[in-house]
Amino acid sequence: MPDSNLQKMTMNGKSSNAKYITAEEGGTQVEFAGPQMSGTRRGPARWSRVEQMLTLACLLLTIIVVVLIIMIVTSTASHDKSKVSRKKPVLAASIDGGYPIPDDLELTNICLTPGCVNAASRLVTTMDSSVEPCNNFYDFACGNWNKKNTIPDDQPSYNTFSKLGDEIQVILKSYIEKDVDLTKDSNSTAKAKHLYRSCMNETQIDSEGLTPIHEMLADLGGWPILEGTAAKPRTQADVLDLLIKLNLIDQNVLIWQTVSADDKDSSVNIIQLDQSNLGMPVREYFLDEVAAARRTVYQKYMHDVAVMLGADAETAQRDVEEMMLFEIELAKITIPSSERRDNEEMYNKMTVGKLQELVPEFDWLVCLQRLFGHVGIEITDQEPLVVYAPSYLAGLGKLYQSTDNRVIVNYLLWRLMMNWVNNLPSQYRNIKNEYIKNIFGSQADPPRWAECVSFVNMKMGNALGRLFVEEHFDESSKDTALEMIHNIRDSFYELLDEATWMDEPTRIVAKEKADAISEKIGYDDSILVDNELNKEYEEVEYYPDRYVDNIITFLKHTASSKLKNLRTPVDRTKWSTSTTPAVVNAFYSPTKNQIMFPAGILQPPFYSKHFPKYLNYGGIGMVIGHEITHGFDDRGRQYDKDGNLVKWWDDVVIHRFKERAQCIIDQYSNYTVPEIDMPVNGLQTQGENIADNGGIKEAYRAYRKYTQRQHTQEKRLPGLLQFSGDQLFFINFAQVWCGVMRPQASINRIMTGVHSPGRFRVIGTLQNMPEFSEAFQCPAGSYMNRKERCSVW
Numbered sequence: 001m002p003d004s005n006l007q008k009m010t011m012n013g014k015s016s017n018a019k020y021i022t023a024e025e026g027g028t029q030v031e032f033a034g035p036q037m038s039g040t041r042r043g044p045a046r047w048s049r050v051e052q053m054l055t056l057a058c059l060l061l062t063i064i065v066v067v068l069i070i071m072i073v074t075s076t077a078s079h080d081k082s083k084v085s086r087k088k089p090v091l092a093a094s095i096d097g098g099y100p101i102p103d104d105l106e107l108t109n110i111c112l113t114p115g116c117v118n119a120a121s122r123l124v125t126t127m128d129s130s131v132e133p134c135n136n137f138y139d140f141a142c143g144n145w146n147k148k149n150t151i152p153d154d155q156p157s158y159n160t161f162s163k164l165g166d167e168i169q170v171i172l173k174s175y176i177e178k179d180v181d182l183t184k185d186s187n188s189t190a191k192a193k194h195l196y197r198s199c200m201n202e203t204q205i206d207s208e209g210l211t212p213i214h215e216m217l218a219d220l221g222g223w224p225i226l227e228g229t230a231a232k233p234r235t236q237a238d239v240l241d242l243l244i245k246l247n248l249i250d251q252n253v254l255i256w257q258t259v260s261a262d263d264k265d266s267s268v269n270i271i272q273l274d275q276s277n278l279g280m281p282v283r284e285y286f287l288d289e290v291a292a293a294r295r296t297v298y299q300k301y302m303h304d305v306a307v308m309l310g311a312d313a314e315t316a317q318r319d320v321e322e323m324m325l326f327e328i329e330l331a332k333i334t335i336p337s338s339e340r341r342d343n344e345e346m347y348n349k350m351t352v353g354k355l356q357e358l359v360p361e362f363d364w365l366v367c368l369q370r371l372f373g374h375v376g377i378e379i380t381d382q383e384p385l386v387v388y389a390p391s392y393l394a395g396l397g398k399l400y401q402s403t404d405n406r407v408i409v410n411y412l413l414w415r416l417m418m419n420w421v422n423n424l425p426s427q428y429r430n431i432k433n434e435y436i437k438n439i440f441g442s443q444a445d446p447p448r449w450a451e452c453v454s455f456v457n458m459k460m461g462n463a464l465g466r467l468f469v470e471e472h473f474d475e476s477s478k479d480t481a482l483e484m485i486h487n488i489r490d491s492f493y494e495l496l497d498e499a500t501w502m503d504e505p506t507r508i509v510a511k512e513k514a515d516a517i518s519e520k521i522g523y524d525d526s527i528l529v530d531n532e533l534n535k536e537y538e539e540v541e542y543y544p545d546r547y548v549d550n551i552i553t554f555l556k557h558t559a560s561s562k563l564k565n566l567r568t569p570v571d572r573t574k575w576s577t578s579t580t581p582a583v584v585n586a587f588y589s590p591t592k593n594q595i596m597f598p599a600g601i602l603q604p605p606f607y608s609k610h611f612p613k614y615l616n617y618g619g620i621g622m623v624i625g626h627e628i629t630h631g632f633d634d635r636g637r638q639y640d641k642d643g644n645l646v647k648w649w650d651d652v653v654i655h656r657f658k659e660r661a662q663c664i665i666d667q668y669s670n671y672t673v674p675e676i677d678m679p680v681n682g683l684q685t686q687g688e689n690i691a692d693n694g695g696i697k698e699a700y701r702a703y704r705k706y707t708q709r710q711h712t713q714e715k716r717l718p719g720l721l722q723f724s725g726d727q728l729f730f731i732n733f734a735q736v737w738c739g740v741m742r743p744q745a746s747i748n749r750i751m752t753g754v755h756s757p758g759r760f761r762v763i764g765t766l767q768n769m770p771e772f773s774e775a776f777q778c779p780a781g782s783y784m785n786r787k788e789r790c791s792v793w
C-alpha cells in the first residue's frame with residue numbers, strides 16, 4: 001500500500017485509489033493494469049497438495065477427537081456431573097500436548113455437530129498448547145500456524161485472510177471456467193466468462209508477441225527510451241497530452257485524480273486531486289541510504305523491460321538513471337502517510353482558477369476540459385475541486401518545469417510498462433521476477449488460472465460475485481449478521497455512556513452518528529437482478545480471443561465511469577465501488593457512514609451458522625465492532641452522521657480524545673516485529689488500533705449479554721473441553737490474525753501499512769482488556785495482564 005492518497009482498500013481487491021475507506025486487513029500490493037503481479041497473489045495448483053495433506057490431517061484429527069470423546073463418555077460415566085465451573089481453568093497442557101478434561105464438566109454439554117468438530121479441529125491444530133496463554137496469547141493461539149501452513153511461493157505473506165481468499169478463488173474458478181450457458185447466464189456473467197477465457201488464452205497471447213504493446217505505445221506517442229538518441233524532442237505539450245491519455249486508461253501517474261463524494265457535502269460528487277503513488281511501494285526505498293540495493297534492482301527492472309522491448313542497452317542505461325533521479329525527487333515531495341491523518345487539514349477546496357494560481361506550471365483548465373470533454377462534461381475555471389496535497393502539487397509543478405520532457409515521458413510510460421508485464425506473452429513475464437523477489441519476497445508467479453480469476457474478480461467483481469452468492473452464500477447469514485450488528489452497536493452505546501472523558505452534548509451527537517450507520521451485508525441486492533447487473537457492464541464487450549483489447553476496453557470504461565460521476569449525485573444506498581461480494585474483507589466508508597461485510601468474509605473462521613456464538617462473536621463480531629469503531633477513530637470521528645467532514649466535537653473533548661489516542665500510539669510504537677527487528681509505527685496505525693480495541697470490547701460485551709439472556713453456558717468444543725465459551729471467544733479472535741510474512745513483506749507493511757502486524761493486533765488489544773485477563777485468570781503483572789492500559793472506547 002503506497003503512501004499516496006488517503007487510504008486504499010487492500011487484501012484481495014485491487015489496490016485502488018478508493019477514497020479513505022478503511023478495510024479490515026491490509027497488505028502491500030502492486031497496482032496492476034492486467035492480472036495482478038505476484039506481489040500479493042495466491043494459491044496455485046501445487047498448493048492443493050498442501051491442502052490435501054491438511055485435509056487429511058484434519059480428518060485424522062477429527063476421527064481421533066471423536067474416538068477420544070467416546071472413550072471419555074464411557075470411562076467417566078460414573079463421575080459427578082456437576083455444572084461447568086469457570087472457577088479454576090487449568091491451562092497447562094498435559095504431557096501429550098492435549099488438555100486435561102475438567103473433572104466437573106457435564107459431558108452432555110459438548111457440541112458434537114460437524115460444524116463444531118470442524119471448528120475444534122482448526123482451533124486445536126493452530127494453537128500451541130505448550131505456551132501459557134497469559135505469557136503470550138498470540139504465540140499460544142497461533143503458535144502452530146507456521147507448522148501447518150507455509151507461505152505459497154507466489155505470495156509475500158500468508159494468513160487467515162489469504163487462506164480463505166485462496167479457497168474462494170478455487171470456488172470462483174469452478175464457476176467461471178464453465179461454458180457460457182445462454183439459458184442460465186446473464187449478459188454480465190457471460191461477459192465475465194469471456195474475459196476469463198481471453199486471459200487464459202495463452203496460445204493467442206503468445207502468437208501476437210510484442211505487437212500489441214508496441215501498438216499501444218505508438219498510440220500513446222511512443223516511448224523515447226526505445227527510440228534511442230534519434231528520438232524527437234518532447235515538449236511540455238507532449239507531456240500533458242500523455243498525462244491525459246494515460247488518465248483515460250485509468251493510469252494515475254504523478255497526479256491522482258478521481259471523482260468522489262465531497263467530504264464536506266457528502267451528497268455531491270466533486271473532482272479530487274492528490275499525490276500519486278510511486279513505482280516502488282515504499283517511499284523510503286527511494287530516499288534511504290540503506291535501500292540502495294532495492295533501487296539497484298528497480299533500476300535493473302526498468303532497464304531490462306526497455307531492452308526487451310527493443311531499446312539500445314547503452315541509451316537505456318542513461319535514460320534509466322535519469323528516470324531514477326526524477327523519481328527520487330518525486331519521492332522527496334510526497335507526504336508520508338503518517339502525516340496524512342488530519343482530514344480537515346488535508347481538505348483544500350478551491351476552484352480550478354485558484355489551483356492555476358497555486359500551481360501555474362500546468363494548464364489545469366485545459367487538462368480538465370480535455371479530460372471531462374471526453375464524457376461530454378464542461379469545465380470552467382469556476383469548477384470546484386478538492387486538493388489533498390497542495391504542497392505536493394506545487395512541488396510537482398516546479399519539478400515539471402525543471403526536468404527534461406524526455407525524462408518525464410519516459411517515466412510516465414515506464415510506470416505503465418512496469419505493470420503491463422503480466423499482459424505480455426508468457427516467455428517475457430519472468431523479466432519481473434528478480435524485482436518482485438527483492439521487493440515483495442515472493443518467489444514465483446501464481447498459476448495462470450489464479451491470476452485470471454483474480455483479474456476478472458477485480459474487473460467484474462459484481463458479475464463474478466453474482467455467481468458466487470447464487471451458489472455459495474447462505475441467505476440466512478444476512479439476518480444473523482444484522483442481529484449481531486444491532487447487539488454490537490448496543491455495546492458501543494454502552495461504551496459511549498461509560499466514556500467519562502466525553503461531554504454530554506458530544507455524547508448525544510456521537511450516539512446519533514452510531515445510530516445512523518447503515519449496514520451492507522453480503523452483496524448489493526441489485527446484482528441479483530439481471531437488468532441492473534447488466535447495466536453496470538452494458539458499455540463493455542469482451543471477446544474470448546482478444547485479451548489486450550479487453551484490458552484496454554476495461555481501463556477506458558473504468559476511467560470514463562469515474563469522470564461521468566461528476567454530474568451525478570452520490571447514491572448512498574449503493575455499496576461503494578470495489579467492495580464486491582467475493583472478497584475477504586470488511587469496510588467502513590466515512591462519507592456514507594456505512595459499514596460493509598461482503599459475502600466473502602461471512603464464512604469460517606469468521607462466521608458459520610453452525611458455530612457456537614462465542615466463535616461467531618470472536619470472529620465476525622469483532623470485525624463488525626471494528627468497522628463500527630472506525631466511525632469514531634482519529635479520522636472517522638472527523639465526519640458527522642451524514643458523512644460530512646465537520647467539527648462536531650468540543651475542543652476540550654478533542655484534546656481528551658487525542659490524549660487517549662496518544663496512549664495507543666505509544667503502546668504500539670513500543671512493539672517490535674521480531675523477524676525484522678523494526679518497531680510498529682504507532683502513529684500510522686492508530687486508526688486501525690483504535691478500531692481493533694473498540695471492536696473486540698464491543699463484540700465481547702455483546703457475546704456476554706447473549707449468554708446472560710440464554711441463562712446458560714454454551715456447549716464446549718471437543719478436544720478443547722478445558723476452555724469456556726469466554727475463552728474460546730478470545731482464541732477464535734486471535735486466530736483471525738494468525739499468519740506469516742516474508743521479511744520483505746513485513747518491512748513493506750511496517751513502512752506503509754495502516755494495520756499493525758497480526759501479532760500485535762492480538763497482543764495490543766488484549767493487554768488493554770481486563771475482561772481477557774479475567775477470562776484466562778492471568779496473574780497481575782504477567783505479559784498479557786499489564787498494569788498500564790490504554791482505552792479510547
Ligand SMILES: [Zn+2]
Binds near residue numbers: 023025626
Ligand atoms: Zn479497519
